[in-house]
Amino acid sequence: MEDRASDGLEALEYLKKQMYDAVVLDVNMPRMDGITLLKELRKAGIHARVMMLSTDTTDGAKVTMDALELGALDFIHKPSTAAECRAGSFSKEMLDTLYAVSESRAADTKAFSIQDIQAERKVADIVSHSASKVTGNRIVAIASSTGGPRALQSVIPHLPKNLKTPVVLVQHMPVGFTASLAERLNSLSELSVKEAEDGEEIRAGYVYIARGGTHMEILTRNGKHTIRFKEAPPREGVKPCANYMYESLADSDYDEIVCVVMTGMGADGTEGIRNLKKKKKVHVIAQDADTSTVYGMPKAVASSGLTDQVVPLSGIATEIVLNAGVT
Numbered sequence: 001m002e003d004r005a006s007d008g009l010e011a012l013e014y015l016k017k018q019m020y021d022a023v024v025l026d027v028n029m030p031r032m033d034g035i036t037l038l039k040e041l042r043k044a045g046i047h048a049r050v051m052m053l054s055t056d057t058t059d060g061a062k063v064t065m066d067a068l069e070l071g072a073l074d075f076i077h078k079p080s081t082a083a084e085c086r087a088g089s090f091s092k093e094m095l096d097t098l099y100a101v102s103e104s105r106a107a108d109t110k111a112f113s114i115q116d117i118q119a120e121r122k123v124a125d126i127v128s129h130s131a132s133k134v135t136g137n138r139i140v141a142i143a144s145s146t147g148g149p150r151a152l153q154s155v156i157p158h159l160p161k162n163l164k165t166p167v168v169l170v171q172h173m174p175v176g177f178t179a180s181l182a183e184r185l186n187s188l189s190e191l192s193v194k195e196a197e198d199g200e201e202i203r204a205g206y207v208y209i210a211r212g213g214t215h216m217e218i219l220t221r222n223g224k225h226t227i228r229f230k231e232a233p234p235r236e237g238v239k240p241c242a243n244y245m246y247e248s249l250a251d252s253d254y255d256e257i258v259c260v261v262m263t264g265m266g267a268d269g270t271e272g273i274r275n276l277k278k279k280k281k282v283h284v285i286a287q288d289a290d291t292s293t294v295y296g297m298p299k300a301v302a303s304s305g306l307t308d309q310v311v312p313l314s315g316i317a318t319e320i321v322l323n324a325g326v327t
Helices: 008-017 034-044 060-067 088-103 116-129 150-152 179-187 242-251 270-277 297-304 311-326
Strands: 024-026 052-055 074-077 136-144 167-169 191-193 206-209 217-220 225-230 256-261 281-287 309-311
Touching: 008 024, 008 034, 024 034, 034 052, 034 060, 052 060, 052 088, 060 074, 060 150, 060 179, 074 088, 116 311, 136 150, 136 311, 150 167, 150 179, 150 311, 167 242, 179 191, 179 206, 217 242, 225 311, 242 256, 242 270, 256 270, 256 297, 256 311, 270 281, 270 297, 281 297, 281 311, 297 309, 309 311
Parallel strands: 024 052, 052 074, 136 167, 136 256, 167 206, 191 206, 256 281, 281 309
Antiparallel strands: 217 225
């Protein structure tokens, strides 16, 4: 069954009467925009699998973060011209994303609050005694995709400011969106969260998010670890690709890599971790099926026999602390 609404208000009326496999919303719609519609769905307790169409402007990226926080499961960048919209690459991306959204779990639309985050931080305080005994030079490397921006709010803000390690993170996003994601997470976190810059040195106390549309690697030279952007075609159909990040850590000076694979479609991360494990000591944490919006990436790494732990979203931050250590 397919219905088409001419504006946001009409779409809301459809959603009050009918459950759909997936819903496509534009950020900008007549009579009721996408953000307002998502807020109305939350008020009415309506759970819908929503995919957003978004622009890559600075304001558009911030609004997209709002939409994901309000329950949208994923988004795609809307081309600026009709010709680009008709292009085969855009059609494929839209259909692939729409399929993933239709097969995913509808988001819990409960808003995150500072009180929620403070409660989670108390859990981290409980394990800090054990975490203080962790030795060695380590790094945390996270991969996520569909459902990731919202899921990351249950992980990054709950890591303590005295985490011993730096954190590098690949979230599948197009150009123009990762800066807004970093800004949103930074506003909620004790760690400093930033969009990675080419050539900057990696330090503990920071979370470095790969820039959208660019592969990120970790370059090791003279005992220092720095961010390097790699211009290469998409891998696993995505750019940035976490496999490059994991494989680059094989030549690092870190004693152990704590790899975390979270919600997302596809299998990004599995090949990279497999190759990394040939040269480095690795501890792999995968998100479980029940809490993954799309159980693709974590399923792939678990099915390959590479995981040390499979845990719900609520337990990921605690396991990172226990395996990364605190000062």
